[in-house]
Amino acid sequence: MGHAHGTPVLWEQARNEARELGRRCAGVSPSAVPLAEARGAVLAERVTADIGVPSYDSSAMDGYAVSGSGPWRVTARALAGAPLPVARLSSGEAVEIATGARVPEGTTAVLPYELAHHDGHGIVGDITPGRHVRRAGEDVPAGAAVLPEGTRVTPAVVGLAASLGRDTLLVRRPRVAVVTTGDEIVHSGIPGNGTVRDALGPMLPGIVTWSGAVVAGERHVADSFSAVSGMLAEAASDAGTDVVVVCGASSAGAADHLRGALRDVDATMLVDGVACRPGHPQILARMGTEQEPGAVVVGLPGNPNAALAGAVTLLVPLLAALAGRSDPSCAPPESLPLAGEVRPHHRDTRLVAVRERGSWVEPVGHDRPGSLRGAALADALAALPPDWAGSGVPLVWLPR
Ligand SMILES: Nc1nc2c(c(=O)[nH]1)N[C@H]1C(S)=C(S)[C@@H](COP(=O)(O)OP(=O)(O)OC[C@H]3O[C@@H](n4cnc5c(N)ncnc54)[C@H](O)[C@@H]3O)O[C@H]1N2
Numbered sequence: 295m296g297h298a299h300g301t302p303v304l305w306e307q308a309r310n311e312a313r314e315l316g317r318r319c320a321g322v323s324p325s326a327v328p329l330a331e332a333r334g335a336v337l338a339e340r341v342t343a344d345i346g347v348p349s350y351d352s353s354a355m356d357g358y359a360v361s362g363s364g365p366w367r368v369t370a371r372a373l374a375g376a377p378l379p380v381a382r383l384s385s386g387e388a389v390e391i392a393t394g395a396r397v398p399e400g401t402t403a404v405l406p407y408e409l410a411h412h413d414g415h416g417i418v419g420d421i422t423p424g425r426h427v428r429r430a431g432e433d434v435p436a437g438a439a440v441l442p443e444g445t446r447v448t449p450a451v452v453g454l455a456a457s458l459g460r461d462t463l464l465v466r467r468p469r470v471a472v473v474t475t476g477d478e479i480v481h482s483g484i485p486g487n488g489t490v491r492d493a494l495g496p497m498l499p500g501i502v503t504w505s506g507a508v509v510a511g512e513r514h515v516a517d518s519f520s521a522v523s524g525m526l527a528e529a530a531s532d533a534g535t536d537v538v539v540v541c542g543a544s545s546a547g548a549a550d551h552l553r554g555a556l557r558d559v560d561a562t563m564l565v566d567g568v569a570c571r572p573g574h575p576q577i578l579a580r581m582g583t584e585q586e587p588g589a590v591v592v593g594l595p596g597n598p599n600a601a602l603a604g605a606v607t608l609l610v611p612l613l614a615a616l617a618g619r620s621d622p623s624c625a626p627p628e629s630l631p632l633a634g635e636v637r638p639h640h641r642d643t644r645l646v647a648v649r650e651r652g653s654w655v656e657p658v659g660h661d662r663p664g665s666l667r668g669a670a671l672a673d674a675l676a677a678l679p680p681d682w683a684g685s686g687v688p689l690v691w692l693p694r
């Protein structure tokens with residue numbers, strides 16, 4: 295016997311519920327993560343410079359570090375990363391120097407090769423005192439506050455943190471456990487007769503990191519009530535999990551146990567069914583109590599393209615709000631005209647895989663619930679309302 299669905303909520307409302315829930319749960323604790331993993335997350339600290347940049351007085355040009363006025367006698371060659379060949383220059387002396395090499399004490403300026411000439415006595419050329427010498431701390435003084443808490447960790451942020459000698463950053467990054475279900479699912483190789491290769495375990499980490507979160511565990515559970523409710527009970531008592539994504543087991547069939555298992559752990563059901571196609575059997579629930587809230591559970595349909603639709607409907611808005619950043623699927627333009635043959639659903643929002651063509655979008659096709667063929671070529675999902683009259687369509691961007 296199956297389990298009845300709840301009353302579906304409107305697609306826009308489902309996204310808002312997920313976003314609101316993310317804002318209400320202030321419980322994601324900061325963690326120090328290696329720079330390479332921090333990208334996309336949001337800083338949970340103010341970054342201050344432990345060292346200045348540059349950290350030593352160095353040359354900004356390839357040429358000659360000179361002291362006093364010319365002509366200068368070249369005494370040695372200074373390269374970046376090599377010990378200083380002379381600690382101090384006296385007036386009339388120079389060292390040939392590479393960009394980034396430490397300048398000796400007593401350096402008046404650096405004279406670039408292209409401005410230097412040899413006369414019979416040495417090197418000559420016009421200099422301005424201090425020119426082409428990068429002083430320690432000139433770009434970032436030691437102790438300066440460089441990034442406020444709440445800054446999104448972009449590639450440039452990672453690079454800056456490394457320049458400042460940091461190996462980790464403190465970020466607020468929701469931890470997501472991904473659970474696949476289904477006795478027919480296999481996780482590697484060519485699926486044998488009657489089995490299906492797991493498409494969601496490999497797909498979800500990219501969506502999760504795009505939203506500023508991280509997959510902190512992946513597992514598969516059997517199609518049984520005890521396996522699904524046991525998994526939820528474990529997740530409920532694990533303080534290291536903020537969100538549990540359960541793939542499959544969300545519909546009405548005999549093997550679809552998520553609803554019953556959520557009831558079994560006294561979870562609060564927030565969304566039970568969304569009025570969109572594909573992706574209508576989605577679930578948003580919260581474990582724990584009002585006083586001691588537990589992990590949020592997102593149930594996604596097993597059909598891979600329906601799961602993608604569900605992920606951008608509930609999971610991405612939830613995770614972005616939990617992480618304290620903007621929703622990457624809502625980037626501008628928020629809508630564009632759609633050119634091509636599409637048919638709205640008579641009652642629900644239809645999510646159509648579309649390709650961006652500059653100032654308009656066109657359907658990719660091949661976007662039935664069971665396959666990601668269309669989505670793999672798409673830039674966005676167009677959210678076609680039931681009463682669509684052939685004008686602009688709201689867009690939900692996909693990670694590209
Ligand atoms: N009587 C009804 N039956 C169904 C309804 C309904 O409203 N009433 N909804 C249909 C829709 S729409 C969808 S979508 C599916 C959702 O099903 P479940 O979420 O319960 O998922 P399963 O039944 O376990 O699997 C469905 C389908 O997806 C394949 N699958 C599952 N997991 C994966 C995975 N990790 N990677 C790749 N493919 C996966 C699975 O083999 C099935 O083919 O329910 C309809 N039925």
Ligand code: MOO
Nearest residue numbers: 572573574600663
């Ligand atoms: O809505 Mo199902 O999620 O169409 O495939």
